[in-house]
Amino acid sequence: MTASLTLVIVAAVLFGSGIAVMLERSLTRVLIGFLLVGNGVNLFMFTMGGEPGLAPILVDGVDPAELSDPLPQAFILTAIVINLGITAFMLALIYRSWWLAQLGEAGDLIGDEDEIAEDAEEAADLIRSSAEDERAIQEVLDASDEDGGRA
Template sequence: MSPPVTAPSVTLVIVVAALIAVGVYLLLERSLTRVIIGLILTGNGVNLLLLVAGGAAGGPPIVGMTDPERMSDPLPQAMVLTAIVITLGVTAFLLAMAYRSWQLNGHDEVQDDLEDRRVARRAALDRAAYTDADVGTEPESLDEAAAEVHDETGDVGGRE
């Protein structure tokens, strides 16, 4: 018998890298459907990563069936199972959201924050966000402001 292999398979590692790379690329898209596919791919990549974390593949981890040295680690498999279930549920929810978005808007593009744009535009125009009663109406220039001030001694100064 050859000694048990402990290192995980390189193929799995390469597949993990490829899945996550493709997934991240798709995540950067505007269309929610593509984002969902990206999430599924990334999720599967991470699940495979968990399997890799468990070490090399081995026999079924049942006492009496496999030599303990050659057992595969069951814990990562249980974790992957949990993660798969979670990803499935959330994917279904996201698909429903994409469909609803298509129902409402005729497309499923992830949209920008509108209020953010509004605040930025107002700032670019250098306009006050709102008017309030305390501010009052400011005169345009210094001359006008001076003209508005009622001067009690105006006659003496002789401003004809």
């Protein structure tokens, strides 16, 4: 197995620059660093996969030594999916931190007092309406008891 020196150097530069950028305090730079490290690792796994060969399907007349190794390709696909999931999570963290920074000292409490008062009024209305419903049902039951069930 021989690996291209150029690809190994590019993978090392991506990995090193990604680590350097990840050491910053900004979440955006941490995300960019994470993406660089992920791409560097994928490129490194690609170069370690060896020389390209035939498709890894065994048929009659094919020498197994001429086949390419499918395992690094599976690792790279798995790493891409994991990288995408962590990137989505980091983007959600970045958005949430930006949102909280825009709100200032009040944080998430802005507008909650009005909503609590509205919820209390709705609950009181529901209690009143259920009490009226129970009263109406009881009147119907009392009226049917007075009639002796003949109505």
